[in-house]
Amino acid sequence: xxxxxxxxxxxxxxxxxQNLLFCFVGVTLGTLIGVLPGIGPVxxxxxxxxxxxxxxxxxxxxxxxxxxxxxxxxxxxxxxxxNVPGESSSVMTTLDGYQMARKGRAGPALGMAAFSSFMAxxxxxxxxxxxxxxxxxxxxxxxxxxxxxxxFMGLTLVTxxxxxxxxxxxxxxVFGLIVACVGLDAISGExxxxxxxxxxxxGMGFIGVAVGLFAVAEVLVNLEEPMEQVFVQTALSLRTLxxxxxxxxxxxxxxxxxxxxxxxIGVLPGxxxxxxxxxxYAMEKKLSKHPEKFGTGIIQGVAAPEGANNAAAxxxxxxxxxxxxxxxxxxxxxxxxxxxxxxxxxPLLFQNNxxxxxxxxxxxxxxxxxxxxxxxxxxxIWASMLxxxxxxxxxxxxxxxxxxxxxxxxxIFDMWVMFAFGIIGYLMRKLEFPAAPAVLGLxxxxxxxxxxxxxxxxxxxxxSIFFTRPISALLTxxxxxxxxxxxxxxxxxxxxxxxxxxxx
Amino acid sequence: xxxxxxVTGIIVLVFSLTLMEGSRRLPPSATFGPGAGxxxxxxxxxxxxxxxxxLVKACLQxxxxxxxxxxxxxxxxxxxxxxxxxxxxxxxxxxxLGFLLGTGLxxxxxxxxxxxxxxxxxxxxxxxxxxxxxxxxxxxxxxSLPKSVxxx
Amino acid sequence: MRTHWRLSVAILIAVGLTMGLGNVGEAAKFPxxxxxxxxxxxxxxxxxxxxxxxxxxxxxxKLVPQPIVVENKPGGSGAIAFAYVGxxxxxxxxxxxxxxxxxxxxxxxxSQVTYKDFTPIANFAFDEYxxxxxxxxxxxxxxxxxxxxxxxxxxxxVGGTQLGSSxxxxxxxxxxxxGVQLNYIVFNSGGxxxxxxxxxxxxxxxxxxxxxxxxxxxxKVRTLGVFSEKRLAGAPDVPTLKEQGLNAVxxxxxxxxxxxxxxxxxxxxxxxxxLKYTKTDVFKKYVKENMLSEAWMDxxxxxxWLDGEHARYQEVLxxxxxxx
Numbered sequence: 006x007x008x009x010x011x012x013x014x015x016x017x018x019x020x021x022x023q024n025l026l027f028c029f030v031g032v033t034l035g036t037l038i039g040v041l042p043g044i045g046p047v048x049x050x051x052x053x054x055x056x057x058x059x060x061x062x063x064x065x066x067x068x069x070x071x072x073x074x075x076x077x078x079x080x081x082x083x084x085x086x087x088n089v090p091g092e093s094s095s096v097m098t099t100l101d102g103y104q105m106a107r108k109g110r111a112g113p114a115l116g117m118a119a120f121s122s123f124m125a126x127x128x129x130x131x132x133x134x135x136x137x138x139x140x141x142x143x144x145x146x147x148x149x150x151x152x153x154x155x156x157f158m159g160l161t162l163v164t165x166x167x168x169x170x171x172x173x174x175x176x177x178x179v180f181g182l183i184v185a186c187v188g189l190d191a192i193s194g195e196x197x198x199x200x201x202x203x204x205x206x207x208g209m210g211f212i213g214v215a216v217g218l219f220a221v222a223e224v225l226v227n228l229e230e231p232m233e234q235v236f237v238q239t240a241l242s243l244r245t246l247x248x249x250x251x252x253x254x255x256x257x258x259x260x261x262x263x264x265x266x267x268x269x270i271g272v273l274p275g276x277x278x279x280x281x282x283x284x285x286y287a288m289e290k291k292l293s294k295h296p297e298k299f300g301t302g303i304i305q306g307v308a309a310p311e312g313a314n315n316a317a318a319x320x321x322x323x324x325x326x327x328x329x330x331x332x333x334x335x336x337x338x339x340x341x342x343x344x345x346x347x348x349x350x351x352p353l354l355f356q357n358n359x360x361x362x363x364x365x366x367x368x369x370x371x372x373x374x375x376x377x378x379x380x381x382x383x384x385x386i387w388a389s390m391l392x393x394x395x396x397x398x399x400x401x402x403x404x405x406x407x408x409x410x411x412x413x414x415x416x417i418f419d420m421w422v423m424f425a426f427g428i429i430g431y432l433m434r435k436l437e438f439p440a441a442p443a444v445l446g447l448x449x450x451x452x453x454x455x456x457x458x459x460x461x462x463x464x465x466x467x468x469s470i471f472f473t474r475p476i477s478a479l480l481t482x483x484x485x486x487x488x489x490x491x492x493x494x495x496x497x498x499x500x501x502x503x504x505x506x507x508x509x
Numbered sequence: 510x511x512x513x514x515x516v517t518g519i520i521v522l523v524f525s526l527t528l529m530e531g532s533r534r535l536p537p538s539a540t541f542g543p544g545a546g547x548x549x550x551x552x553x554x555x556x557x558x559x560x561x562x563x564l565v566k567a568c569l570q571x572x573x574x575x576x577x578x579x580x581x582x583x584x585x586x587x588x589x590x591x592x593x594x595x596x597x598x599x600x601x602x603x604x605x606l607g608f609l610l611g612t613g614l615x616x617x618x619x620x621x622x623x624x625x626x627x628x629x630x631x632x633x634x635x636x637x638x639x640x641x642x643x644x645x646x647x648x649x650x651x652x653s654l655p656k657s658v659x660x661x
Numbered sequence: 662m663r664t665h666w667r668l669s670v671a672i673l674i675a676v677g678l679t680m681g682l683g684n685v686g687e688a689a690k691f692p693x694x695x696x697x698x699x700x701x702x703x704x705x706x707x708x709x710x711x712x713x714x715x716x717x718x719x720x721x722x723k724l725v726p727q728p729i730v731v732e733n734k735p736g737g738s739g740a741i742a743f744a745y746v747g748x749x750x751x752x753x754x755x756x757x758x759x760x761x762x763x764x765x766x767x768x769x770x771x772s773q774v775t776y777k778d779f780t781p782i783a784n785f786a787f788d789e790y791x792x793x794x795x796x797x798x799x800x801x802x803x804x805x806x807x808x809x810x811x812x813x814x815x816x817x818x819v820g821g822t823q824l825g826s827s828x829x830x831x832x833x834x835x836x837x838x839x840g841v842q843l844n845y846i847v848f849n850s851g852g853x854x855x856x857x858x859x860x861x862x863x864x865x866x867x868x869x870x871x872x873x874x875x876x877x878x879x880x881k882v883r884t885l886g887v888f889s890e891k892r893l894a895g896a897p898d899v900p901t902l903k904e905q906g907l908n909a910v911x912x913x914x915x916x917x918x919x920x921x922x923x924x925x926x927x928x929x930x931x932x933x934x935x936l937k938y939t940k941t942d943v944f945k946k947y948v949k950e951n952m953l954s955e956a957w958m959d960x961x962x963x964x965x966w967l968d969g970e971h972a973r974y975q976e977v978l979x980x981x982x983x984x985x
Contacts, residue, residue: 037645044650051704051733052651055717148862149846172566176521176559183528183552189737190545192847194769194824194983195535197545203744203772206737221596228592228623229585274856275849324856329875331852338705340852344950345710349871352879396626400619401638403596404612408642412652414703414735420600428593435579436517437510454548459846461542463818463862540815614672622669653697653732 012134015363019371024064028368031068032376035075036383039082042089042220043212043409046076046335054342062346063361067368069342070322073335074126074369077278077315078376081118082387085111085307087402089220089409094278094314096215096444097286101299101306103223108302109239112246112388117256117304118311119380120248125264125312126373129319132268133326134366138355141327144272149459150470152275154480156452159280161487162287163446168300168439177438181446184209191451192458204418212413213422214447218440220406221427224399226434235395246385248304256308259289267313271320274332275452278317283445285313300439319369325350326362511570513579518564525560528553591623607657608647613639691753691927692727698756698917701742701763703735707788708758711915711947718943724934729756738766738823747774749920753927756782759916761827764967764974769825769983776967780923783935784916784958784966786948790831790888791873791899794865795858796880803835803886803905806865810841818844820854820863825983827913828854828867830974831888833981834909838902858882870896870952888912895952914970915953916963932960 018024031053038049049072057065080095085102098118105114132140147155160178167174187198188208199205227235239245248256263285270281289309290299299306321332329351331337343350348358355362391398410423430440464470472478532553535546580586599615606614613635621631646652700712709731716729734742739762746757757763757779767775794800800809810817821828824847832845846863848854851872858866859881867888874896876882886902887893888911902909917935919928938944939957948955958966978984 038650041645041650044646044652048650048704051709051713054710055713058717058721145856145860148857148860172559172563176556176563179552179556179559183549183556186549186552190535191823191849193536193539193545195545197535197549198531203737203740203770206740206770207735225589225592228588229582274853324852328856328859328881329872330856330859331850334703334705337850337852341705341707341710344871345714345947347946347950349875349950351872351875352881353875396624397620397630397634399624400616400634403592403619404616404638404642407596407599407615408608408612408646408654411654412646412650415653415732416734416736416741417600417603417655420603424593424596424600427596431589436513455847455849458539458542459848462539462844462846464541465815466541618669618672651730653730 008135011359011363012367014360015365015367016370018063018360018364019067019367024067024364024368025371027060027064027068028071028372029375031071032075032078032372033379035072035077036079036376036379038072039076039079039091039095041079041409041412042083042091042216042406043412045092045413046073047338048412049073049076050335050338050342054338054345057342058345062343062348063364065346066339066343066348066361066365067372069339070365070369071372073339074315074318074372075376077126077311077318078119078122078380080314081122081307081311082115082383083405085114085118086387086391087220087398088223089402089406090212090215092278092314093211093215093448094282094317095310096219096279097282097310097441098307099219100286100441101302101304104300104302105304105307106391107236109237109245110302111236111391112384113248113252113304114307115384115387116247116381117252117308119377119384121256121260121263121308121312122315122380123373123377124260125267125316126319126376127370128264129268129271129316130366130369130373133319133322133369137323137327140269140272140323144274144324144332145328146476147273147275148474149456149463150474150477151480152273153453153456153460154471154477154484155273155276156280156449156456158480158484158487159284159287160446160449160453161484162284162291163442164488165287165290165296166439166441166445169437173436173438174442177433177440178442178446181443181448182450183446184214184443185447185450185454191455192462202418204416208451209422209426209447210410210413210419211447213410213419214426215444216406216410217423217426217428218430218433218443220402221423222430222434222440224402225427225431227395227399236391238392246388252304255304259285259305259309260312262288262292263309263312264316267316268320270313271317271332272323274324274330275456276317277321277333278314279448280452281313281317282310283448285309300441322366322369326354326365328352329354511567511572514563514567514570518560518567521560522557522564525553525557529557588623592619595619595623603655605658606655608654609639609643610657611655612642691924691930692725694754695728695730696725696754696756697730697732698758699742699746700731700733700758701735701739701760702733702758704733707951708760708915709733712758714943714947715938718938718941719934721943722937722941724937725930737770738762738825740766740770740772743767743772743774743778746918746920747778750778751922751924752920753923753931756917756919756931759914759918760788761830761913761974763916763918764971765825765978768971768975768978776918776971778921779918780921780928781960781963781967782917782919782928782931783960784914784956784963785935785939785944786915786953787912787956788827788915788951788953789870789893790827790867790911790913791870791896792831792835792865792885792887792902793858793868793873793876793882794885795861795882797861798864798883800865800885801883803902803907806835806885807839807841807907810839810843814842815844817865818846818863820846820848820857820866822848822851822854824981825978827911829981830977831867831909831911833977834888834911835902835907837980838907838909855882870899871950874952889954893952893954895949912954912956914956914966916958928960 080092083089084095084098088103090096163178267281324330325336532550536544617635620626
């Protein structure tokens with residue numbers, strides 16, 4: 006069957022009045038859910054399951070998929086405006102997005118986040134349309150050793166996320182890895198550092214830690230400054246609200262690269278949007294001619310992670326639709342929703358229910374356009390929110406952080422996690438430890454440890470498993486190079502420096 | 510930063526050693542490969558080395574180099590402490606106060622006492638904030654927010 | 662400055678007043694307010710979908726005059742939800758989803774709260790389990806697996822989600838019945854297990870029939886056997902493990918429990934409403950789509966069944982070396 010014919014058929018399905026309407030409802034709800042911290046696309050889709058009972062399956066899934074990628078658009082909003090990551094996948098957006106907002110450039114940051122999301126989202130759907138089945142089989146070739154190599158490589162990026170002091174950056178990353186050890190050991194089921202507390206069995210809640218380290222710490226730091234100076238105010242005009250030509254020039258490359266990277270990581274069932282955003286940010290920093298500018302509020306630092314997380318959301322649909330394997334928490338819920346509607350995703354879905362599959366894929370093109378149209382006018386509204394005096398904004402940030410963290414799993418303990426990491430984050434800021442490596446460690450730590458131990462259990466403890474498989478070998482070597490390159494370069498440079506210039 | 514780094518180095522070093530000690534109760538190896546205690550132990554060891562490095566680096570720094578105090582203005586600690594304290598109190602009693610009242614009171618405290626905002630603005634923002642969050646999270650998205658003993 | 666002090670005092674007084682007030686009022690006719698159905702797992706999982714399907718059907722068919730509100734309390738393999746609902750003694754406005762973890766988690770974690778701290782309300786269905794291998798696998802039947810496992814102990818890899826979970830118990834039952842040793846590999850989710858199986862990174866996996874048969878139809882995997890007493894109605898050509906000489910039978914139950922010591926009248930109301938629910942089209946469709954086996958048990962039958970299963974799990978988990 007011809008792909009073009011299929012997608013045309015899909016558009017006929019998706020462009021019906023009912024499907025268009027529900028696609029709009031879905032992406033709007035998704036944007037809202039994305040904007041609110043704590044409540045993520047998983048919860049959003051789950052809420053919709055009973056509501057969409059009466060609809061036909063195609064309309065229902067169009068709505069839910071809309072919530073999913075809509076949340077990726079919305080997630081950047083609070084990250085940029087008030088340093089509160091809306092979803093775990095938008096933690097990286099806080100680094101440069103919030104700095105841009107402080108400099109009075111919230112508009113361009115939000116605008117570029119929307120454009121980047123749109124372009125990456127659309128590119129992901131194009132790839133989904135044309136090369137889903139072959140990609141799915143590539144994803145299947147990733148076993149535990151490949152995941153280990155990939156996540157280990159991700160971990161070596163810590164060095165590129167550290168700020169002034171490499172030592173403090175690495176310490177922060179190791180701290181994140183240590184925090185990740187808390188909870189039930191995934192492999193043996195033993196309790197690690199839970200102190201008999203049942204709330205610690207699943208480890209420290211990621212949202213609680215991230216909101217504490219970023220949002221609460223930021224509020225505390227700002228209390229020391231005169232409130233008027235937190236945000237530079239700029240006149241609201243079309244010129245200051247949208248990215249300028251230079252912004253575009255700077256962003257197009259990162260958007261393209263991060264879309265491809267994000268999409269591929271999204272296709273892998275064991276990774277996801279959060280890892281994709283981390284890796285794309287770090288990759289852009291490595292490729293940049295001015296890596297030192299990352300974290301000070303540059304547009305690439307917003308464009309890359311936002312592109313990556315949207316592309317990853319599209320990528321996660323590949324294993325779901327072609328193999329019936331959910332690649333992320335949200336697609337797992339989508340799978341459940343499909344079952345309720347009597348559709349079982351799997352290799353036969355494309356054959357047995359082509360109007361459904363292509364209808365949903367076509368709706369994702371439409372949904373991305375709707376989201377762009379919806380989000381661009383919102384940029385002005387959000388940006389003008391920063392004209393509210395910070396004095397008044399501060400209690401709002403604290404309370405929305407707290408309720409968002411609570412809403413993640415409906416428990417108050419997560420608020421204590423946020424509280425503790427708020428204080429830790431504040432101290433880290435005062436002592437000039439960067440927070441991003443800690444979050445990276447927390448996200449990747451469990452994946453690295455699990456895949457390492459899975460691999461060694463499979464190979465009966467033989468380390469050669471990492472080097473005898475081509476993909477794993479390649480990625481492991483890249484990881485080792487990435488780990489030792491800065492050291493080698495530092496040694497090289499210090500050799501070339503004359504002793505006079507050397508500082509103790 | 511010199512003195513601060515020294516203190517941090519020592520605290521983190523103690524923390525790392527405690528972690529290593531705690532990890533020894535967990536099995537270092539499984540049937541094949543590392544066990545539950547492997548990673549925490551070696552992370553502790555790595556952290557110990559890093560903190561020792563930080564300590565040494567800080568000690569080698571010349572004392573005369575422009576050393577800024579961590580809290581140049583000690584009076585800022587009052588609002589910081591008040592914010593931390595009120596947040597802790599909020600989490601502690603949220604279960605019994607209920608979301609609406611608790612959030613309203615926390616907002617009012619942060620605005621009225623920490624930020625010294627005017628009475629009228631304080632009350633207005635507190636009410637709007639609590640009700641607004643309640644409407645969005647509870648009524649719209651169905652999150653079961655904590656209720657007070659009075660049932661709201 | 663003075664006004665700020667006054668404000669602080671006012672806030673303190675308000676805090677004190679609200680906390681001082683106790684619980685007022687007695688229950689009249691049950692239910693007079695919404696019932697909370699606590700799900701022990703995250704939104705979107707099997708139990709969550711079960712709960713949300715039930716809540717929606719209750720609303721649609723008006724099985725009780727009040728709505729049922731689904732609340733997720735995930736974490737610690739159910740431990741958080743068990744402690745939460747277990748602490749609501751005598752309160753009939755809470756229900757809890759009860760599957761295998763309802764029994765196994767308290768055993769594994771040696772929790773204070775056990776299944777004895779709840780009132781069994783009803784059981785609805787059983788989840789079945791099948792053994793799958795990838796389509797290209799050299800194993801054509803359970804016999805092939807057993808003889809290979811005898812020749813190469815701990816070499817055949819089985820994918821699963823957690824030690825102590827249903828799939829790990831299934832793997833153990835095969836080991837015990839055949840007298841062999843397998844190599845259990847833990848993944849993050851059932852989806853990742855299936856991906857690893859199809860990619861050839863593990864040899865066998867244990868899955869629910871719904872997903873397994875769909876993958877089998879597409880010729881991605883082969884189903885070698887089912888852990889039930891009799892062949893499944895939806896898959897008559899898949900032999901049971903028993904037929905193949907392996908005495909390994911296993912199901913996971915799907916039931917609901919309430920806190921301990923709830924009023925008898927409330928328990929009856931719930932039980933009757935739930936029995937009516939099992940007669941609805943929504944439930945029939947749910948069972949069929951997920952290839953569950955209907956298994957209605959009323960409160961007292963369910964209670965006795967739980968007693969038996971608890972003793973069995975205690976024994977199995979001990980034999981698996983998970984109890985210290």
